[in-house]
Amino acid sequence: MDLVKAKKYLGQHFLKDENIARRISESLSDSIGNVLEIGPGMGVLTKYVLQRNYPNFWVIEIDEESVRYLENHYPELKNHIYFGDFLKLDLSQLFLAEKFSVIGNFPYNISSQILFKVFENRKQIPEVVGMFQKEVAERVAAKPGNKIYGILSVLLSVFYDIEYLFTVDEHVFNPPPKVKSAVIRLVRNDVEALDCDEALFVQVVKAGFNQRRKTLRNALKALGRSLENVPDNMLQARAEQLSTNDFIEITKILEKEQKG
Numbered sequence: 001m002d003l004v005k006a007k008k009y010l011g012q013h014f015l016k017d018e019n020i021a022r023r024i025s026e027s028l029s030d031s032i033g034n035v036l037e038i039g040p041g042m043g044v045l046t047k048y049v050l051q052r053n054y055p056n057f058w059v060i061e062i063d064e065e066s067v068r069y070l071e072n073h074y075p076e077l078k079n080h081i082y083f084g085d086f087l088k089l090d091l092s093q094l095f096l097a098e099k100f101s102v103i104g105n106f107p108y109n110i111s112s113q114i115l116f117k118v119f120e121n122r123k124q125i126p127e128v129v130g131m132f133q134k135e136v137a138e139r140v141a142a143k144p145g146n147k148i149y150g151i152l153s154v155l156l157s158v159f160y161d162i163e164y165l166f167t168v169d170e171h172v173f174n175p176p177p178k179v180k181s182a183v184i185r186l187v188r189n190d191v192e193a194l195d196c197d198e199a200l201f202v203q204v205v206k207a208g209f210n211q212r213r214k215t216l217r218n219a220l221k222a223l224g225r226s227l228e229n230v231p232d233n234m235l236q237a238r239a240e241q242l243s244t245n246d247f248i249e250i251t252k253i254l255e256k257e258q259k260g
């Protein structure tokens, strides 16, 4: 454990508890043979994913020292380690552009960016199991009406069934993070495409939550479109009170409006 000194700027908090590593690995289904682990570090979780014998298992790690450690301690991973930044990775180059699932005790400093990347690449990613800081996990799994319901809750829940699996105490990490953690699972649902302009849908959701204390009437002004045909009850609500279907309905209405 001391061989690699944790690097804070890389969000390194290494798991110490093998049982939790095992539970995370067992939370991923075996229906998809291609699996990518993000940020394996020193391989605590990797070890258990390897035991699942997925036909095609790769890891991506940005830290050279960790990569060297993995090469030395996990010969089974030979030629299955990407040394690089997941956020910069062109996913269509992975697994011959086939579908793959994602697992990890993720670097918390880039949690949202990882989740946005999953959203953007949802056609290729049928399942995600991973650990995030508890607050992010709760936000992603939140339902409408909840104060913590936000952009990622809406966007991801359109295409994924999201389950909060379990909470993890900070003391099972070295070094312990300041916050608790939690493991969640996202499984792609059968929605192929929205029947509205998806780019505009994302803009509407973002505009709504960017000023979440305001009513949508005020928050959506940022879009520069006429809100004339949006029902009053929606305009008087705040973003957290709307369901995904409400956001889709608003998008459909705005699609028809000229940019003002």
Ligand code: SAH
Pocket: 010, 011, 012, 013, 014, 015, 016, 038, 039, 040, 041, 042, 043, 044, 045, 060, 061, 062, 063, 066, 084, 085, 086, 087, 104, 105, 106, 107, 108, 110
């Ligand atoms: N899975 C390990 C380590 C978790 S810490 C464990 O549970 O012990 C997060 C890991 O993500 C670190 O090893 C860090 O180096 C790596 N990491 C941080 N940013 C990354 C990025 N952009 N792409 C890939 N790996 C990254």
